[in-house]
Amino acid sequence: MREQRLQVDILRGDVRELEGRLEEFRLSDEKLDGRLKASEGKLREKDQGIAPLAARVLRSVFTVKTDDGLGAGFAGWVQDGQLYVVTAAHVVSEVGEQVLLERNTGSWRAEVVGRDRGRDLAVLRVDGMPSGAKALWQRAKANKPRVGDALLLIGSPYGLGGTVTSGVVSRVRPKEIQTDAAANPGNSGGPAVDRKGRIVGVLVAGGGENLNFAVPIMRLCGSLRRC
Incomplete structure (x- = not known):
């Protein structure tokens, strides 16, 4: 039972770590998307x-x-x-x-x-x-x-x-x-x-x-x- 609980705790820790990484990726994507939109806006302004x-x-x-x-x-x-x-x-x-x-x-x-x-x-x-x-x-x-x-x-x-x-x-x-x-x-x-x-x-x-x-x-x- 102790080994099973330990494995469950380890798995939960792995899941939390993966969730944290996914959140980092999401925030990174949002920043990249914001930079892309800003660059597109500047290019449109330059074209105009x-x-x-x-x-x-x-x-x-x-x-x-x-x-x-x-x-x-x-x-x-x-x-x-x-x-x-x-x-x-x-x-x-x-x-x-x-x-x-x-x-x-x-x-x-x-x-x-x-x-x-x-x-x-x-x-x-x-x-x-x-x-x-x-x-x-x-x-x-x-x-x-x-x-x-x-x-x-x-x-x-x-x-x-x-x-x-x-x-x-x-x-x-x-x-x-x-x-x-x-x-x-x-x-x-x-x-x-x-x-x-x-x-x-x-x-x-x-x-x-x-x-x-x-x-x-x-x-x-x-x-x-x-x-």
């Missing part, structure tokens, strides 16, 4: 190119029209139920100025509520809430690009709203991000976006198709936004 990203960001980018000209701006954040749009300081004239924001689905009035000439950045408060315009920088977070990273510029060159160009980050300095993505008059104030859709900067200047500059998004902190 930048189109899905551009479509998502475009809903939050506007043409900024003033009495003196035009530029671009993007939905930055929502505070107390109001949308704040970021643009370049040289696109607008002064705090209190009334400007017009346009997008293919309509137009909205906005007021300049902050302007930092030194950093060439400005903030507008929108009268109303444009449908579909998601705040692109709701959390005041630094998204630091690296040289060689892909970069999208979205703006209104020569008034052509919703224009998207792409390139790479050519150079990074504390106060500026250089890119070879094409930009022209009317792009100023538009967002510089990485491949994950994160705002890395605000376009403020250019010297040609392959020499354009954005101010790092965190330069808004302090004078124009509490971060």
Whole structure:
């Protein structure tokens, strides 16, 4: 009887060990399946190119029209139920100025509520809430690009709203991000976006198709936004 009980105990131990191994295999399979799905998702995203990203960001980018000209701006954040749009300081004239924001689905009035000439950045408060315009920088977070990273510029060159160009980050300095993505008059104030859709900067200047500059998004902190 003792020998039989011993054999039964041994068999039970073997069964538990086998069950443990089967559970390890199951967990391993789940991890592999998760990695496979993630890889497939990345491949699909790569095959689709930048189109899905551009479509998502475009809903939050506007043409900024003033009495003196035009530029671009993007939905930055929502505070107390109001949308704040970021643009370049040289696109607008002064705090209190009334400007017009346009997008293919309509137009909205906005007021300049902050302007930092030194950093060439400005903030507008929108009268109303444009449908579909998601705040692109709701959390005041630094998204630091690296040289060689892909970069999208979205703006209104020569008034052509919703224009998207792409390139790479050519150079990074504390106060500026250089890119070879094409930009022209009317792009100023538009967002510089990485491949994950994160705002890395605000376009403020250019010297040609392959020499354009954005101010790092965190330069808004302090004078124009509490971060």
